[in-house]
Amino acid sequence: KKVKQTTYGNRGMTLEEDLxxxxxxxxxxxxALIHKKPTPLQIVNVEYPKRSAAKITEAYFKxxxxxxxxxxxxxxxxxxxxxxxxxxxxxxxxNFHDHQIEHMRQVKQHNGIAFIIVKFSNVNxxxxxxxxxxxxxWWEQINGGRKSIPKEVFENxxxxxxxxxxxxLDYIQIIDKIYL
Amino acid sequence: KKVKQTTYGNRGMTLEEDLxxxxxxxxxxxxALIHKKPTPLQIVNVEYPKRSAAKITEAYFKxxxxxxxxxxxxxxxxxxxxxxxxxxxxxxxxNFHDHQIEHMRQVKQHNGIAFIIVKFSNVNxxxxxxxxxxxxxWWEQINGGRKSIPKEVFENxxxxxxxxxxxxLDYIQIIDKIYL
Ligand SMILES: [Mg+2]
Ligand SMILES: [Mg+2]
Numbered sequence: 534k535k536v537k538q539t540t541y542g543n544r545g546m547t548l549e550e551d552l553x554x555x556x557x558x559x560x561x562x563x564x565a566l567i568h569k570k571p572t573p574l575q576i577v578n579v580e581y582p583k584r585s586a587a588k589i590t591e592a593y594f595k596x597x598x599x600x601x602x603x604x605x606x607x608x609x610x611x612x613x614x615x616x617x618x619x620x621x622x623x624x625x626x627x628n629f630h631d632h633q634i635e636h637m638r639q640v641k642q643h644n645g646i647a648f649i650i651v652k653f654s655n656v657n658x659x660x661x662x663x664x665x666x667x668x669x670x671w672w673e674q675i676n677g678g679r680k681s682i683p684k685e686v687f688e689n690x691x692x693x694x695x696x697x698x699x700x701x702l703d704y705i706q707i708i709d710k711i712y713l
Numbered sequence: 714k715k716v717k718q719t720t721y722g723n724r725g726m727t728l729e730e731d732l733x734x735x736x737x738x739x740x741x742x743x744x745a746l747i748h749k750k751p752t753p754l755q756i757v758n759v760e761y762p763k764r765s766a767a768k769i770t771e772a773y774f775k776x777x778x779x780x781x782x783x784x785x786x787x788x789x790x791x792x793x794x795x796x797x798x799x800x801x802x803x804x805x806x807x808n809f810h811d812h813q814i815e816h817m818r819q820v821k822q823h824n825g826i827a828f829i830i831v832k833f834s835n836v837n838x839x840x841x842x843x844x845x846x847x848x849x850x851w852w853e854q855i856n857g858g859r860k861s862i863p864k865e866v867f868e869n870x871x872x873x874x875x876x877x878x879x880x881x882l883d884y885i886q887i888i889d890k891i892y893l
Contacts, residue, residue, distance in 0.1 A: 566819045571753035589772040608824030610785035639746045644788030
Protein backbone atom coordinates (compact mmCIF):
# COMPACT_ATOMS: atom_id res chain seq x y z
CA LYS A 534 0.00 0.00 0.00
CA LYS A 535 1.40 3.39 -0.96
CA VAL A 536 1.56 6.06 1.68
CA LYS A 537 -0.19 9.13 0.37
CA GLN A 538 1.32 12.56 0.77
CA THR A 539 -1.15 14.52 2.79
CA THR A 540 -1.26 18.13 3.80
CA TYR A 541 -3.05 19.62 6.74
CA GLY A 542 -6.72 20.23 6.00
CA ASN A 543 -6.40 18.39 2.69
CA ARG A 544 -9.81 18.45 1.05
CA GLY A 545 -8.84 15.51 -1.12
CA MET A 546 -8.97 13.05 1.79
CA THR A 547 -12.07 10.96 2.14
CA LEU A 548 -13.88 10.84 5.45
CA GLU A 549 -12.88 7.19 5.79
CA GLU A 550 -9.20 8.03 5.36
CA ASP A 551 -9.45 10.82 7.92
CA LEU A 552 -11.16 8.52 10.40
CA UNK A 553 -8.65 5.73 9.89
CA UNK A 554 -5.80 8.16 10.59
CA UNK A 555 -7.67 9.49 13.63
CA UNK A 556 -8.29 6.00 14.99
CA UNK A 557 -4.65 5.09 14.49
CA UNK A 558 -3.71 8.22 16.42
CA UNK A 559 -6.06 7.20 19.24
CA UNK A 560 -4.59 3.70 19.30
CA UNK A 561 -0.96 4.82 19.15
CA UNK A 562 -1.54 7.32 21.95
CA UNK A 563 -3.60 4.82 23.93
CA UNK A 564 -6.59 7.15 24.02
CA ALA A 565 -9.15 4.73 22.60
CA LEU A 566 -9.23 1.44 20.70
CA ILE A 567 -11.46 1.79 17.67
CA HIS A 568 -11.22 -0.13 14.40
CA LYS A 569 -12.99 -0.13 11.08
CA LYS A 570 -14.55 -3.50 10.43
CA PRO A 571 -13.54 -5.40 7.31
CA THR A 572 -15.94 -5.22 4.37
CA PRO A 573 -18.18 -8.29 4.48
CA LEU A 574 -17.83 -10.50 1.40
CA GLN A 575 -19.57 -13.60 0.21
CA ILE A 576 -16.77 -15.93 -0.87
CA VAL A 577 -17.83 -18.29 -3.65
CA ASN A 578 -14.59 -19.76 -4.92
CA VAL A 579 -11.06 -20.16 -3.56
CA GLU A 580 -8.08 -21.68 -5.31
CA TYR A 581 -5.17 -23.24 -3.43
CA PRO A 582 -2.14 -22.97 -5.69
CA LYS A 583 0.90 -25.02 -4.65
CA ARG A 584 3.50 -23.10 -2.68
CA SER A 585 1.53 -19.86 -2.67
CA ALA A 586 -1.27 -18.19 -0.78
CA ALA A 587 -4.93 -19.20 -1.16
CA LYS A 588 -6.48 -17.06 -3.89
CA ILE A 589 -10.12 -16.01 -3.85
CA THR A 590 -11.30 -16.02 -7.46
CA GLU A 591 -14.98 -15.30 -6.95
CA ALA A 592 -16.57 -13.19 -4.24
CA TYR A 593 -19.29 -10.57 -3.91
CA PHE A 594 -19.93 -7.61 -1.65
CA LYS A 595 -22.55 -8.24 1.04
CA UNK A 596 -24.73 -5.68 2.74
CA UNK A 597 -23.18 -5.02 6.15
CA UNK A 598 -25.34 -6.14 9.07
CA UNK A 599 -23.66 -3.71 11.41
CA UNK A 600 -21.97 -0.31 11.29
CA UNK A 601 -18.43 0.36 10.06
CA UNK A 602 -16.60 1.26 13.25
CA UNK A 603 -16.60 0.00 16.79
CA UNK A 604 -14.39 -0.27 19.80
CA UNK A 605 -13.79 0.76 23.38
CA UNK A 606 -13.21 4.05 25.17
CA UNK A 607 -12.90 4.15 28.97
CA UNK A 608 -14.56 0.74 29.17
CA UNK A 609 -17.58 1.92 27.16
CA UNK A 610 -18.71 0.36 23.93
CA UNK A 611 -18.46 2.82 21.02
CA UNK A 612 -20.20 2.25 17.68
CA UNK A 613 -20.62 4.49 14.69
CA UNK A 614 -21.28 4.75 11.01
CA UNK A 615 -19.55 7.28 8.74
CA UNK A 616 -21.22 8.80 5.68
CA UNK A 617 -20.17 11.34 3.13
CA UNK A 618 -22.67 13.26 1.03
CA UNK A 619 -22.47 15.68 -1.88
CA UNK A 620 -25.91 16.95 -0.91
CA UNK A 621 -25.77 20.53 0.38
CA UNK A 622 -28.90 20.69 2.50
CA UNK A 623 -29.57 17.23 3.91
CA UNK A 624 -28.35 13.67 4.37
CA UNK A 625 -30.52 11.30 2.31
CA UNK A 626 -31.73 8.32 4.35
CA UNK A 627 -30.91 6.00 1.47
CA ASN A 628 -27.33 6.15 2.77
CA PHE A 629 -28.38 3.64 5.44
CA HIS A 630 -29.52 0.04 5.30
CA ASP A 631 -32.28 -1.29 7.56
CA HIS A 632 -29.74 -3.54 9.26
CA GLN A 633 -27.50 -0.66 10.22
CA ILE A 634 -30.38 1.28 11.73
CA GLU A 635 -31.55 -1.75 13.66
CA HIS A 636 -27.99 -2.35 14.82
CA MET A 637 -27.72 1.19 16.20
CA ARG A 638 -31.06 0.85 17.94
CA GLN A 639 -29.75 -2.27 19.66
CA VAL A 640 -26.46 -0.63 20.63
CA LYS A 641 -28.40 2.09 22.45
CA GLN A 642 -30.62 -0.46 24.08
CA HIS A 643 -27.56 -2.20 25.53
CA ASN A 644 -26.27 1.16 26.79
CA GLY A 645 -23.55 1.46 24.21
CA ILE A 646 -22.66 4.80 22.61
CA ALA A 647 -23.98 4.99 19.04
CA PHE A 648 -23.67 7.90 16.63
CA ILE A 649 -23.00 8.87 13.04
CA ILE A 650 -20.22 10.99 11.61
CA VAL A 651 -21.35 12.79 8.46
CA LYS A 652 -19.31 14.81 6.02
CA PHE A 653 -20.99 17.38 3.83
CA SER A 654 -18.31 17.31 1.15
CA ASN A 655 -19.31 20.48 -0.66
CA VAL A 656 -18.66 22.65 2.35
CA ASN A 657 -16.08 20.32 3.90
CA UNK A 658 -18.00 20.15 7.20
CA UNK A 659 -18.00 17.06 9.39
CA UNK A 660 -20.66 16.53 12.05
CA UNK A 661 -21.15 14.19 14.97
CA UNK A 662 -24.81 13.29 15.60
CA UNK A 663 -26.18 10.94 18.23
CA UNK A 664 -28.02 7.99 16.68
CA UNK A 665 -31.21 9.05 18.48
CA UNK A 666 -31.86 11.59 15.69
CA UNK A 667 -31.13 9.08 12.95
CA UNK A 668 -33.58 6.63 14.50
CA UNK A 669 -36.19 9.35 14.81
CA UNK A 670 -35.89 10.38 11.14
CA TRP A 671 -35.83 6.74 10.05
CA TRP A 672 -39.05 6.17 11.92
CA GLU A 673 -40.67 9.25 10.38
CA GLN A 674 -39.57 8.16 6.90
CA ILE A 675 -41.18 4.76 7.37
CA ASN A 676 -44.36 6.55 8.34
CA GLY A 677 -44.41 8.63 5.18
CA GLY A 678 -42.26 11.52 6.38
CA ARG A 679 -39.26 13.13 4.69
CA LYS A 680 -36.52 10.94 3.25
CA SER A 681 -33.53 12.86 4.57
CA ILE A 682 -32.11 14.50 7.68
CA PRO A 683 -31.88 18.29 7.18
CA LYS A 684 -28.43 19.81 7.61
CA GLU A 685 -29.89 22.08 10.32
CA VAL A 686 -30.39 19.01 12.51
CA PHE A 687 -26.64 18.40 12.34
CA GLU A 688 -25.95 22.07 13.05
CA ASN A 689 -28.40 22.37 15.94
CA UNK A 690 -28.47 18.92 17.53
CA UNK A 691 -25.07 17.65 16.45
CA UNK A 692 -21.49 18.85 16.89
CA UNK A 693 -19.13 20.17 14.27
CA UNK A 694 -15.87 18.21 14.32
CA UNK A 695 -13.14 20.63 13.34
CA UNK A 696 -10.32 19.47 11.11
CA UNK A 697 -7.08 19.59 12.98
CA UNK A 698 -3.58 18.27 12.66
CA UNK A 699 -3.57 15.53 15.28
CA UNK A 700 -5.87 13.92 15.73
CA UNK A 701 -7.38 14.83 12.42
CA LEU A 702 -11.05 14.52 13.44
CA ASP A 703 -11.18 14.55 17.22
CA TYR A 704 -14.56 12.95 17.85
CA ILE A 705 -13.55 11.45 21.23
CA GLN A 706 -13.58 14.97 22.64
CA ILE A 707 -17.30 15.11 21.83
CA ILE A 708 -17.92 11.71 23.45
CA ASP A 709 -16.28 13.05 26.60
CA LYS A 710 -18.48 16.11 26.54
CA ILE A 711 -21.87 14.58 25.84
CA TYR A 712 -21.84 11.02 27.24
CA LEU A 713 -19.27 10.76 30.02
CA LYS B 714 -26.73 -20.76 2.33
CA LYS B 715 -28.16 -24.11 3.37
CA VAL B 716 -29.58 -24.44 6.83
CA LYS B 717 -27.92 -27.36 8.54
CA GLN B 718 -29.89 -29.87 10.53
CA THR B 719 -28.54 -29.76 14.02
CA THR B 720 -29.22 -31.84 17.05
CA TYR B 721 -28.72 -30.94 20.67
CA GLY B 722 -25.14 -31.42 21.79
CA ASN B 723 -24.08 -32.19 18.23
CA ARG B 724 -20.36 -32.89 18.26
CA GLY B 725 -20.17 -32.15 14.56
CA MET B 726 -20.72 -28.41 15.07
CA THR B 727 -17.67 -26.21 14.99
CA LEU B 728 -17.02 -23.80 17.83
CA GLU B 729 -17.64 -20.94 15.43
CA GLU B 730 -21.06 -22.30 14.45
CA ASP B 731 -21.98 -22.77 18.11
CA LEU B 732 -20.89 -19.21 18.94
CA UNK B 733 -22.75 -17.73 16.01
CA UNK B 734 -25.93 -19.47 17.12
CA UNK B 735 -25.33 -18.34 20.70
CA UNK B 736 -24.77 -14.73 19.63
CA UNK B 737 -27.91 -14.78 17.52
CA UNK B 738 -29.80 -16.06 20.56
CA UNK B 739 -28.37 -13.21 22.65
CA UNK B 740 -29.36 -10.67 19.99
CA UNK B 741 -32.84 -12.06 19.44
CA UNK B 742 -33.51 -12.10 23.17
CA UNK B 743 -31.90 -8.68 23.63
CA UNK B 744 -29.41 -10.05 26.13
CA ALA B 745 -26.25 -8.82 24.42
CA LEU B 746 -25.17 -7.52 21.03
CA ILE B 747 -22.15 -9.43 19.85
CA HIS B 748 -21.09 -10.09 16.26
CA LYS B 749 -18.36 -11.99 14.50
CA LYS B 750 -16.28 -9.64 12.39
CA PRO B 751 -16.00 -10.30 8.68
CA THR B 752 -12.82 -12.02 7.51
CA PRO B 753 -10.38 -9.35 6.34
CA LEU B 754 -9.43 -9.67 2.68
CA GLN B 755 -7.05 -7.83 0.43
CA ILE B 756 -9.04 -7.10 -2.70
CA VAL B 757 -6.87 -6.94 -5.82
CA ASN B 758 -9.31 -7.01 -8.69
CA VAL B 759 -13.02 -6.29 -9.14
CA GLU B 760 -15.06 -6.60 -12.32
CA TYR B 761 -18.23 -4.59 -12.91
CA PRO B 762 -20.38 -6.60 -15.32
CA LYS B 763 -23.31 -4.75 -16.88
CA ARG B 764 -26.63 -5.29 -15.12
CA SER B 765 -25.16 -7.49 -12.40
CA ALA B 766 -23.34 -7.20 -9.11
CA ALA B 767 -19.68 -6.23 -8.83
CA LYS B 768 -17.59 -9.40 -8.86
CA ILE B 769 -14.31 -9.74 -7.00
CA THR B 770 -12.03 -11.89 -9.15
CA GLU B 771 -8.84 -11.67 -7.15
CA ALA B 772 -8.47 -11.35 -3.40
CA TYR B 773 -6.34 -12.80 -0.62
CA PHE B 774 -6.84 -13.54 3.05
CA LYS B 775 -5.18 -11.04 5.37
CA UNK B 776 -3.98 -11.64 8.93
CA UNK B 777 -6.62 -10.16 11.22
CA UNK B 778 -5.39 -7.19 13.24
CA UNK B 779 -8.02 -7.75 15.91
CA UNK B 780 -9.96 -10.63 17.42
CA UNK B 781 -12.97 -12.35 15.86
CA UNK B 782 -15.83 -11.22 18.08
CA UNK B 783 -16.82 -8.01 19.76
CA UNK B 784 -19.84 -6.15 20.97
CA UNK B 785 -21.67 -4.73 23.95
CA UNK B 786 -23.20 -6.16 27.11
CA UNK B 787 -24.72 -3.87 29.76
CA UNK B 788 -22.83 -0.94 28.24
CA UNK B 789 -19.48 -2.74 28.55
CA UNK B 790 -17.20 -3.48 25.66
CA UNK B 791 -16.77 -7.24 25.10
CA UNK B 792 -14.00 -8.71 22.97
CA UNK B 793 -12.91 -12.28 22.42
CA UNK B 794 -11.14 -14.74 20.23
CA UNK B 795 -12.33 -18.32 19.69
CA UNK B 796 -9.96 -21.22 19.06
CA UNK B 797 -10.45 -24.92 18.55
CA UNK B 798 -7.66 -27.42 19.11
CA UNK B 799 -7.18 -31.16 18.57
CA UNK B 800 -4.44 -31.08 21.16
CA UNK B 801 -5.42 -33.00 24.30
CA UNK B 802 -3.19 -31.40 26.89
CA UNK B 803 -2.58 -27.79 25.88
CA UNK B 804 -3.45 -24.92 23.53
CA UNK B 805 -0.45 -24.17 21.29
CA UNK B 806 0.38 -20.45 21.22
CA UNK B 807 0.82 -20.62 17.45
CA ASN B 808 -2.97 -20.33 17.31
CA PHE B 809 -2.54 -16.59 17.92
CA HIS B 810 -0.98 -13.81 15.90
CA ASP B 811 1.04 -11.02 17.54
CA HIS B 812 -1.62 -8.54 16.46
CA GLN B 813 -4.39 -10.38 18.24
CA ILE B 814 -2.41 -10.56 21.47
CA GLU B 815 -1.55 -6.87 21.27
CA HIS B 816 -5.21 -6.11 20.55
CA MET B 817 -6.34 -7.96 23.68
CA ARG B 818 -3.71 -6.19 25.76
CA GLN B 819 -5.13 -2.89 24.54
CA VAL B 820 -8.74 -3.89 25.21
CA LYS B 821 -7.83 -4.58 28.85
CA GLN B 822 -5.93 -1.33 29.08
CA HIS B 823 -9.08 0.55 27.99
CA ASN B 824 -11.10 -1.36 30.60
CA GLY B 825 -12.85 -3.57 28.10
CA ILE B 826 -13.58 -7.23 28.83
CA ALA B 827 -11.22 -9.49 26.87
CA PHE B 828 -11.09 -13.27 26.94
CA ILE B 829 -10.68 -16.38 24.84
CA ILE B 830 -13.08 -19.25 24.28
CA VAL B 831 -11.24 -22.48 23.59
CA LYS B 832 -12.61 -25.82 22.52
CA PHE B 833 -10.64 -28.97 23.15
CA SER B 834 -12.28 -30.96 20.37
CA ASN B 835 -11.14 -34.41 21.44
CA VAL B 836 -12.98 -34.21 24.73
CA ASN B 837 -15.62 -31.75 23.51
CA UNK B 838 -14.87 -29.30 26.31
CA UNK B 839 -15.20 -25.55 25.87
CA UNK B 840 -13.47 -23.13 28.27
CA UNK B 841 -13.67 -19.44 28.98
CA UNK B 842 -10.33 -17.91 30.01
CA UNK B 843 -9.62 -14.28 30.79
CA UNK B 844 -7.03 -12.79 28.44
CA UNK B 845 -4.75 -12.07 31.40
CA UNK B 846 -3.55 -15.70 31.27
CA UNK B 847 -3.04 -15.63 27.53
CA UNK B 848 -0.95 -12.47 27.84
CA UNK B 849 1.07 -14.04 30.64
CA UNK B 850 1.85 -17.20 28.62
CA TRP B 851 2.58 -15.13 25.53
CA TRP B 852 5.09 -13.14 27.51
CA GLU B 853 6.71 -16.27 28.92
CA GLN B 854 6.94 -17.79 25.45
CA ILE B 855 8.73 -14.71 24.11
CA ASN B 856 11.17 -15.06 26.96
CA GLY B 857 11.99 -18.67 26.10
CA GLY B 858 9.21 -20.35 28.08
CA ARG B 859 6.75 -23.01 26.94
CA LYS B 860 4.91 -22.58 23.66
CA SER B 861 1.44 -23.56 24.83
CA ILE B 862 -1.09 -23.00 27.60
CA PRO B 863 -1.60 -26.23 29.60
CA LYS B 864 -5.15 -27.53 29.74
CA GLU B 865 -4.94 -27.34 33.56
CA VAL B 866 -4.80 -23.56 33.30
CA PHE B 867 -8.20 -23.65 31.59
CA GLU B 868 -9.51 -26.09 34.19
CA ASN B 869 -8.18 -24.17 37.19
CA UNK B 870 -8.20 -20.53 36.13
CA UNK B 871 -10.90 -20.64 33.48
CA UNK B 872 -14.53 -21.70 33.39
CA UNK B 873 -16.08 -24.67 31.65
CA UNK B 874 -18.92 -23.53 29.37
CA UNK B 875 -21.47 -26.33 29.36
CA UNK B 876 -23.24 -27.21 26.15
CA UNK B 877 -26.91 -26.51 26.47
CA UNK B 878 -29.92 -26.11 24.27
CA UNK B 879 -30.43 -22.37 24.38
CA UNK B 880 -28.23 -20.55 24.41
CA UNK B 881 -25.87 -23.20 23.15
CA LEU B 882 -22.72 -21.86 24.86
CA ASP B 883 -23.81 -19.47 27.57
CA TYR B 884 -20.64 -17.45 28.07
CA ILE B 885 -22.50 -14.27 29.17
CA GLN B 886 -23.35 -16.04 32.42
CA ILE B 887 -19.61 -16.23 33.11
CA ILE B 888 -19.14 -12.54 32.30
CA ASP B 889 -21.85 -11.74 34.83
CA LYS B 890 -20.14 -13.85 37.44
CA ILE B 891 -16.56 -12.71 37.07
CA TYR B 892 -16.60 -9.12 35.77
CA LEU B 893 -19.87 -7.44 36.74
MG1 LIG C 1 -20.04 3.37 5.85
MG1 LIG D 1 -10.49 -17.16 15.34
